[in-house]
Amino acid sequence: MIPASFDYVRADSLDQATGLLERHGDGAKVLAGGHSLLPLMKLRLAVPEVLVDIGRIPGLSYVRDGGDHLAVGALTTHDEIARSPLVGSQLPLLAHVAGQIGDPQVRHRGTIGGSLAHGDPASDLPAVVLALRGTLVLRGPGGSREVDSEAFHLGFLETAVAPDEILTEIRLPKMGELGWGFEKLTKRAQDWAIVGAVAARLDGDGSTAIALINVGPVPARALAAEAALEAGSSPAEAAARADDGIEVSGDLNASEAFRRHLTRVLVGRALEKALV
Amino acid sequence: MEVTITLNGTECTHDVEPRTLLVYYIREAAGLKGTNIGCDTTSCGACTVLLDGRSVKSCTVLAAQAEGRTVTTIEGLAEADGTMHPVQRAFQEHHGLQCGYCTPGMVMAIVSMLAERGDHVLTEADVRLGLEGNLCRCTGYHNIVEAALAAARAPELRL
Ligand SMILES: Cc1cc2nc3c(=O)[nH]c(=O)nc-3n(C[C@H](O)[C@H](O)[C@H](O)COP(=O)(O)OP(=O)(O)OC[C@H]3O[C@@H](n4cnc5c(N)ncnc54)[C@H](O)[C@@H]3O)c2cc1C
Ligand code: FES
Ligand code: FES
Helix, strand or coil: CCCCCCCEEECCCCCHHHHHHHHHHHHHEEEEECHHHHHHCCCCCCCCCCCEEEECCCCCCCCCEECCCEEEEEEEEEEHHHHHHHHHHHCCCHHHHCCCCCCCHHHHHHHHHHHHCCCCCCCCHHHHHCCCCCEEEEEECCECCCCCCCEEECCCEEEEECCCEEEEEEEECCCCCCCCCEEEEECCCCCCCCCCEEEECCCCCCCCEEEEEEECCCEEEEEEHHHHHCCCCCCHHHHHHHHHHHHCCCCCCHHHHHHHHHHHHHHHHHHHHHCC | CCEEEEECEEEEEEEECCCHHHHHHHHHHHHCCCCCCCCCCCCCCCCEEEEEEEEEEEEHHHHHHCCEEEEHHHHHCCCCCCCCCCCHHHHHHHCCCCCCCCCCHHHHHHHHHHHHHCCCCCHHHHHHHHHHCCCCCCCCCCHHHHHHHHHHHCCCCCC
């Protein structure tokens, strides 16, 4: 399978990249690790006219200690995140989830920025960012802006990243020793989640956040279950409400009813781990 | 466009279309047929090569993304006099292949795994997880895992 023809430009700087995106509009696509975009292009489900390769732009691959948070550069690969001692000690949930994505070859290429910007509800990292109330930094021709994780996912494969913007950094509050749980049901080890769940204790008010993977068209928080915990319900009672008010899709892998069931079961397991 | 890659230690330049995938650059432009295409959908790992020393599925990387970088394929492992790389030798000694189709990708994935292990002593579980991106339809994996563990113990393999 060969992608349709396109023009390829390797950007050397963010300004050059956003300038190219501005000039080419909808016909242009950003290329990072290519592990979501190239499979779509090979299937001709994506047919960009211009690929703007941001993979060599210097200074976009890092994990930095920002005091109360870690700042992760958009081009940091899943493998780098999984192996980062800083992430391992301050955001063990992120290190663990990044280390479970796909397989080693996928983790060597795929980036956190690509995972977020792609907007696929089946991706694992968006649920982590959503649960931890992360902040996303976007850079366009006119400068940078910050977007709250709550406002980032707009629809299936649709995010707040404008066609001429580049996601440059993801900021996540440090977790330290706070409890967390991650559950992902797959058919084979390397597969995407049929359903996944993230549960994380948050600093400050001591509340617990729950986010769902591949349940509906966008990564979603299980607000009813979060509220139940807040109101004093047991983890099991809260898990029973994990799919309340959530839009749930059915597909080849799981019917809507099965997905609802999996959501409740996996949230229950994730909460058991997070709340020990 | 011209794409220059250091392929198995030799710099080569080929004029290819931007849409050329690395695996086609290797097989067709450079004429090295050791790297196989299995699924063509990033699932099977038959096309695994090393890009700057790390395993990647070359059916899902553009040749243009490898511009100026180092790529190692199965042809680049043995020494000039034909002496096999320790991972290749372990596959032979432990009968780690049957039809051989998955083998180049398996070997490259294991070479990367061994390079990345640091001071960690690989367990059978590590090896099985580390090969989750490589499918074999013949061997049942057992001897592939044995070969990887044997190669991990090879004294000359401290990368
Ligand atoms: C076999 C296989 C298994 C996988 N399994 C999993 C899994 O289990 N869990 C999981 O979460 N993911 C999985 N993935 C996806 C993988 O994590 C991808 O790497 C990731 O989703 C996209 O990152 P990328 O850098 O490859 O992005 P690309 O493919 O380069 O880009 C993806 C999209 O995001 C845009 N984009 C990329 N970076 C930016 C940026 N910085 N700013 C603006 N737009 C940008 C691109 O234009 C494109 O639309 C799998 C992929 C494969 C091939
Ligand atoms: S051919 Fe590349 S992963 Fe199967
Ligand atoms: S030896 Fe035949 S596919 Fe592995």
